[in-house]
Amino acid sequence: MKKLKYVFWLLLIAFFGVIIYQNWYYVTTVNDNLKLNLFVYNKPIPPLTNGAIIAICVGVGVLITMLFYLASRYEAYRAKKTIKALRKSMEESNKSVSELKQEVELLKGGSPAPPADPSEGQESTTPDNASAEQAPS
Numbered sequence: 001m002k003k004l005k006y007v008f009w010l011l012l013i014a015f016f017g018v019i020i021y022q023n024w025y026y027v028t029t030v031n032d033n034l035k036l037n038l039f040v041y042n043k044p045i046p047p048l049t050n051g052a053i054i055a056i057c058v059g060v061g062v063l064i065t066m067l068f069y070l071a072s073r074y075e076a077y078r079a080k081k082t083i084k085a086l087r088k089s090m091e092e093s094n095k096s097v098s099e100l101k102q103e104v105e106l107l108k109g110g111s112p113a114p115p116a117d118p119s120e121g122q123e124s125t126t127p128d129n130a131s132a133e134q135a136p137s
Contacts, residue, residue, distance in 0.1 A: 020051070027051035 020027055030047045048056075 027054070 028049050028051060030049055035044050
């Protein structure tokens with residue numbers, strides 16, 4: 001799949017290169033000066049070729065896209081960090097619950113239950129499972 005992506009991008013760059021090569025006169029000519037009137041700075045921008053104007057516009061577009069991408073990656077990073085902290089808290093809670101269950105079994109006078117293995121995943125306790133786990137009195 002990576003090779004296919006490289007081929008795709010290579011073809012896309014070659015396509016734009018052919019367009020620029022075939023329209024070189026348009027890219028290198030200066031049609032008009034750009035004017036920028038900010039009511040404070042009212043001077044004409046130095047003459048730029050059409051190619052430079054297109055390159056500047058593409059560069060600004062890429063910059064804006066990268067900013068949005070980095071913002072989304074930052075949100076994903078924060079979400080992963082929160083998930084990691086919550087999982088650690090859940091493991092600690094499960095560990096303390098299993099220790100308390102062992103303590104209850106010892107106080108009842110029965111044999112202590114083996115500690116729960118945290119790698120097995122979460123086990124949901126339903127009323128049927130809870131009544132089956134309790135020893136008859």
